[in-house]
Amino acid sequence: MNILFVVPYMPNLVRTRPFNLIRHLSLRGNQVTVLTLWTSEQERAQLDQLKQLCHEVIALPMPLWRSLLNSALALPSRRPLQSVFSWRPELVATLNGRSPYDVIHVEHLRGSRYGLYLKQNTGLPVVWDSVDCITHLFRQASVESKNALARIRSRFELGRTEYYEGWLMDKFEHIVVTSPADRTAMLDLGQNKAGVKPISVLGNGVDIEHFCPDTAATRCQDTLVISGKMSYHANVTMVLHLFREIMPRVWAERPEIKLYVVGKDPRREIQALAEHPNVTVTGTVEALPPYLQSATIAVAPIQYGAGIQNKVLEAMACATPVVTTTQALSALQVTPDRDLMVADNPEGYAAAILELLANREKRNVLGRNGRTYVETHHHWPNVAAKLEDIYRQVVASSKKHSRVRWANS
Secondary structure, eight states, rough: OOOEEESSSOOOOHHHHHHHHHHHHTTOOEEEEEEEEESSHHHHHHHHHHHHTTEEEEEEEEOOOHHHEEEHHHSSSSSOGTTTOOGGGGGGTTTOOOOOOOEEEHHHHHHHHHHHHHHHHHHOEEEEEEEEHHHHHHHHHHHOOOOOHHHHHHHHHHHHHHHHHHHHGTOOOOEEEEOOOOOHHHHHHHHTSSSSSOOEOOOOOOOTTOOOOOTSSOOSSSSSOOOOOOOOSSHHHHHHHIIIIIIIHHHHOOOTTTTEEEEOOOHHHHHHHGGSSTTEEEEEOSSSSHHHHHOOOOOEEESSOOOOOHHHHHHHTOOOOOEEEEEESSSSSOOBTTTTOOSSSSSHHHHHHHHHHHHHHHHHHHHHHHHHHHHHHHHHHHHHHHHHHHHHHHHHHHHHHHHHHHHHH
């Protein structure tokens, strides 16, 4: 198939979903053209890697001032700022009328405006990968976030996002989300709207060659690792909850335990945790797997969020035993105590960590089972194949409707 893939931010190893979908759709023989935006020279340099993965890449800079201007202009309207933050019409202005593509893929609420433009100006079928239901995310963040600014921003955006996501429910041929919980939330938004389009769950995959056990490495016996983009409000809340509520209970029993906080762009409150002698905040790292491969346990006490938790899957792929919360399970088909451990209150979470620290055999079993689970359920080629099936259905349905319209004209 000839696919136009629109991503309103740079696909890379951090933004793993679009990066790997592009990669594996291309490996399956599809011709993928990517339209994207870059915001820094580091991202601009990543274009060379992206160009090796697909047929063509068309990329434009998206300076912060432009995103802020878009947001300011949207304030008097009902549109959420997320829907305009990455809008640069020059990226799609040349795509009017006929085009060589079979289907258009547009990612995230930030990309939805590109989908609307392309739908109107090309007439081609559009698959909108919402990824997460942002309304569902903001409902949680407006209450649970430990960052006051994130709570205020979420409350400000919530009503706008609720209206706008509901309005989008009949605008594209197919909608994709990463978890059943997000699908349910989207269906609730569109329940009073006629013509709501099909919504499919397409979970994230894991690059199991990149995230894999390292048999040559020796695992540290007293090390916990927590990972993720450390400027993202849900991750900030997760790390602060771990440090303030859980780790004091762990350190009371095992004062030697080290905690590694691994991820780019740590906020100041995350950086400040490094003042504790047992905590290391790495910031951006060249590669995440070595930290997962050498840790005793990976922890992810998720308090709120949407979609699927890559941090959990990546640790499991490295055969690192994981302790997480029920919040992480809605998008997974795991069995607690077989594939990972689950605890929801600070006392239970600390107890689960201490239990694993004391039981090497259980750590080994969880690690092996976690790796097997990821290989079975979250292999990127299988995810790409499912997306390809959705494209085929959308294209076939679009052609059928076109024939009907032509016959009735």
